[in-house]
Amino acid sequence: xxxxxxxxxxxxxxxxxxxxxxxxxxxxxxxxxxxxxxxxxxxxxxxxxxxxxxxxxxxxxxxxxxxxxxxxxxxxxxxxxxxxxxxxxxxxxxxxxxxxxxxxxxxxxxxxxxxxxxxxxxxxxxxxxxxxxxxxxxxxxxxxxxxxxxxxxxxxxxxxxxxxxxxxxxxxxxxxxxxxxxxxxxxxxxxxxxxxxxxxxxxxxxxxxxxxxxxxxxxxxxxxxxxxxxxxxxxxxxxxxxxxxxxxxxxxxxxxxxxxxxxxxxxxxxxxxx
Numbered sequence: 496x497x498x499x500x501x502x503x504x505x506x507x508x509x510x511x512x513x514x515x516x517x518x519x520x521x522x523x524x525x526x527x528x529x530x531x532x533x534x535x536x537x538x539x540x541x542x543x544x545x546x547x548x549x550x551x552x553x554x555x556x557x558x559x560x561x562x563x564x565x566x567x568x569x570x571x572x573x574x575x576x577x578x579x580x581x582x583x584x585x586x587x588x589x590x591x592x593x594x595x596x597x598x599x600x601x602x603x604x605x606x607x608x609x610x611x612x613x614x615x616x617x618x619x620x621x622x623x624x625x626x627x628x629x630x631x632x633x634x635x636x637x638x639x640x641x642x643x644x645x646x647x648x649x650x651x652x653x654x655x656x657x658x659x660x661x662x663x664x665x666x667x668x669x670x671x672x673x674x675x676x677x678x679x680x681x682x683x684x685x686x687x688x689x690x691x692x693x694x695x696x697x698x699x700x701x702x703x704x705x706x707x708x709x710x711x712x713x714x715x716x717x718x719x720x721x722x723x724x725x726x727x728x729x730x731x732x733x734x735x736x737x738x739x740x741x742x743x744x745x746x747x748x749x750x751x752x753x754x755x756x757x758x759x760x761x762x763x764x765x766x767x768x769x
Contacts, residue, residue, distance in 0.1 A: 537656035539617040540626035540637075541714050543569060544653045547614065547628070559600070559612060566615050576642070577615055577625060584613045586625050591645035596627060596638065616653055618642065621660025622693035626653055637665075639698065646696030651687060659720040663698065665689045666725055668711025668739070686711030688725055690747070690754060702747070702754035713741060721749035722757075 536542065551561035563579075570577050576587045582598040599611040614628040616637075623642040629635060629649075639648040654663035668686040687705045691698035706712075713726030724746040731740040746757035 537619060537658075537717070538714060540619070540653035541655055543616040544628060547616075562612075562614055569615055569617055573618065577618070579615075584615060584627065586640050586642070586645075588641070588645040589643045591643075594640050594645045594647065596629075613638070619654070619656045619660075619663070621656060622663065622698075624654075624663075624693075628653070641696035644696045648691075648698045650691070650698070651689065654691075655715040655717065657717045657720050657723070661693055661720065662701070663691050663693065664715035664717065664723050664725075665691065666712035666715050668713070668728055670739075683708045684711040684728075684730065688712045688715070688747075690723070704747075704756075710742070711739070712745070718746070723747055724757075 547562060547565050550565050551559075566579070570579060578585055582600065583595050584598070585593050585595040587593050596613040597611075598613055610630075610632060612630040614630070616626045616628055618625050625640040625642060627638040627640065629638050637650050637653050639650060639654070641647075650663075650665045651667035652665050654665050656663050666686075666688050668684055670684065684706065686708075687703060689700060690702040692701050693699075709729060711728045713728050715723050715725050717723050724744045726741045727743045727745055728739045729742050731738045747754050748757050
């Protein structure tokens with residue numbers, strides 16, 4: 496199933512300034528020449544996102560000089576295939592035109608709700624994907640840009656690639672603050688774990704599990720091309736503190752073309768329709 500929701504969809508579009516949507520390029524089988532750079536950690540983008548939050552904890556949507564400095568080092572490692580020119584973040588591809596994403600900084604806008612920021616996190620060598628953090632007001636997502644044909648996909652969080660490069664695992668756990676009956680702020684977890692299969696520049700959803708709110712997945716770790724595990728994160732000290740702690744792991748395996756939880760528990764996995 497090809498994902499189509501706002502936080503997890505596959506599309507081929509042009510985001511360059513003034514550029515109309517373009518038709519999808521003909522499927523191109525990725526080759527070893529897709530990105531002529533060194534192999535990288537399959538979790539590089541996930542780790543870069545964590546590091547970015549630690550380096551720039553006071554980011555409020557306006558002053559993003561800290562994040563630009565953090566991004567500059569990652570861009571330098573791409574040998575010019577990814578670059579920033581002011582508010583434009585651009586990527587070279589092997590078989591299509593460059594893809595550019597344009598920021599709209601909050602400064603000068605009528606409403607801070609209109610700002611858009613893109614931050615380069617890293618690239619996966621297999622599948623050959625650039626990974627970009629996309630921030631909007633009270634909303635964020637991850638943009639994947641195929642380095643061969645320029646196809647663009649959007650998922651909920653930075654992916655971790657499988658050992659064979661055929662799949663990515665996307666784990667998203669966000670604190671969801673709410674006011675209770677006594678007007679106190681309490682937290683629940685908005686979380687999901689999604690596995691996508693990569694084909695010709697597009698990621699197709701194979702499996703998704705959405706926990707019931709009492710736990711969320713941490714960084715995925717592939718045990719093999721058909722097995723992945725995630726830390727189980729729960730709210731520490733009740734739902735008023737908004738702090739997470741790891742309490743174990745859950746494993747999911749591909750068995751007879753279907754993803755299943757290794758040890759069934761209270762949170763039942765939901766496999767995507769074929």
